[in-house]
Amino acid sequence: MSFRIITITFRFAILLISLSACQEEEYVLPEPVSQLTNDCLKRTIGPNIASLPIEFAYAMAIPKSLGKLVSAQVEASIPGATGTFLEHRSFYTNSGGVDIPVTVGSPSTALDDGKVTRVTFSVDTNAATLRYYYIVPETAKGQQVSFTFSVNSSDGKTASFKMGPYNISKMSIKKNLAVTNGTNAFISIEDMAVYNATAAAAIPDKIDLIYLFRSAPVTFTHALVSPNADAVYLPGVTLPSDMKRSTKLQKVFGLQDRNLANLQYGIYVDDIDFKNIDMTNMPNFAVGLKAEAGVWVETSDKKYRAYVYLNSINASGSAVISMLRYAL
Amino acid sequence: MDEDGLLITFRSECFVSNFELLGSDFVTVRAAPAIIDTVAQTIDVQVLFGTDLKNVYPQFTLATDCKLEPKITGKTDLSDLANPKIYTVVSGNRQVRKPYRLNIKFQ
Numbered sequence: 001m002s003f004r005i006i007t008i009t010f011r012f013a014i015l016l017i018s019l020s021a022c023q024e025e026e027y028v029l030p031e032p033v034s035q036l037t038n039d040c041l042k043r044t045i046g047p048n049i050a051s052l053p054i055e056f057a058y059a060m061a062i063p064k065s066l067g068k069l070v071s072a073q074v075e076a077s078i079p080g081a082t083g084t085f086l087e088h089r090s091f092y093t094n095s096g097g098v099d100i101p102v103t104v105g106s107p108s109t110a111l112d113d114g115k116v117t118r119v120t121f122s123v124d125t126n127a128a129t130l131r132y133y134y135i136v137p138e139t140a141k142g143q144q145v146s147f148t149f150s151v152n153s154s155d156g157k158t159a160s161f162k163m164g165p166y167n168i169s170k171m172s173i174k175k176n177l178a179v180t181n182g183t184n185a186f187i188s189i190e191d192m193a194v195y196n197a198t199a200a201a202a203i204p205d206k207i208d209l210i211y212l213f214r215s216a217p218v219t220f221t222h223a224l225v226s227p228n229a230d231a232v233y234l235p236g237v238t239l240p241s242d243m244k245r246s247t248k249l250q251k252v253f254g255l256q257d258r259n260l261a262n263l264q265y266g267i268y269v270d271d272i273d274f275k276n277i278d279m280t281n282m283p284n285f286a287v288g289l290k291a292e293a294g295v296w297v298e299t300s301d302k303k304y305r306a307y308v309y310l311n312s313i314n315a316s317g318s319a320v321i322s323m324l325r326y327a328l
Numbered sequence: 329m330d331e332d333g334l335l336i337t338f339r340s341e342c343f344v345s346n347f348e349l350l351g352s353d354f355v356t357v358r359a360a361p362a363i364i365d366t367v368a369q370t371i372d373v374q375v376l377f378g379t380d381l382k383n384v385y386p387q388f389t390l391a392t393d394c395k396l397e398p399k400i401t402g403k404t405d406l407s408d409l410a411n412p413k414i415y416t417v418v419s420g421n422r423q424v425r426k427p428y429r430l431n432i433k434f435q
Binding site for chain 1 (some may be wrong): 405
């Protein structure tokens with residue numbers, strides 16, 4: 001009998017514990033927006049590189065009973081380069097995942113020496129999301145930049161949202177340079193440019209690499225070779241006597257930087273990669289290069305490190321290269 | 329346990345079963361499969377033209393429970409072709425030691 005009482009008491013205790021442990025929290029309706037409100041997100045990921053955009057989406061809203069949106073603006077701590085603008089179209093995403101624009105104002109104007117970019121609304125609206133494209137200027141390299149987004153409404157109120165600070169990379173980028181065996185084959189990392197033999201002969205101390213294509217031996221194919229490399233890696237090439245830089249190279253495979261690979265893949269080369277890479281004991285030639293492979297480069301004067309990426313190769317002896325350069 | 333924290337077993341098998349050589353881009357630099365002679369204790373490997381032998385990653389596959397001396401900890405310099413490197417395979421029971429000479433030739 002006493003055993004039965006103990007069992008019942010125990011079951012009752014378990015029931016009480018279970019009831020208190022599973023107490024449901026009541027759902028609370030979210031508070032609707034009661035005043036001028038704004039929010040922002042940075043859409044661009046990866047390093048912030050001079051000449052490339054940083055993209056933001058700036059959302060703003062005001063209850064219909066309080067008024068409408070009048071203007072939106074962005075103030076950057078460093079004026080953006082040419083091409084910086086705040087969209088005058090608000091985007092929404094349709095069921096197919098496509099961003100659809102709706103014009104809400106006149107195209108943005110730059111004020112205060114380019115620090116401020118403003119859009120004035122031309123339609124009667126109380127909610128919008130505007131994209132902001134900040135083109136990183138050369139002058140911002142190695143610095144930090146921050147942004148203040150703000151919106152004015154017809155009831156005289158202002159809301160603002162701070163973004164950043166963001167580090168601006170010290171890297172420079174150059175994309176889609178065509179190199180051809182025997183003609184446009186002389187590469188300068190300092191200039192981030194490709195020259196023909198005549199132009200290269202005028203600047204021999206700036207030529208870091210020579211693009212070569214040889215079908216024999218079969219593993220030579222596409223190559224980047226330093227002017228001072230052993231003659232075996234420069235077959236049939238006669239260089240001016242004063243073209244003698246010895247550039248260090250390290251082959252890489254599978255490092256398809258998103259910026260260099262024309263927005264394919266999700267890999268980024270960043271400043272820290274150039275800082276940390278060990279280029280001691282690296283050779284001054286790289287043969288047998290393949291499409292979407294690359295080479296780390298260190299110039300002989302140790303002024304620059306670079307990552308040269310092969311966008312495409314052609315069996316007739318040409319290639320398209322892109323490069324990121326980091327000043328040491 | 330031995331000095332490396334590895335279990336000493338009863339196995340006396342002691343040989344290299346496979347050999348790979350990777351370049352700094354972690355892509356093979358072999359021109360053909362390595363020839364492993366377990367009697368002569370040699371590994372003959374031909375590498376591609378233009379291989380930078382100062383910066384390569386050798387990879388050995390050994391018999392069960394064996395270990396390799398010296399250890400390969402990262403990039404290895406195999407550029408001194410006149411003096412081939414010797415790698416010693418040590419059996420699972422740590423009683424058998426077999427030195428293998430790594431002979432490298434360019435294509």
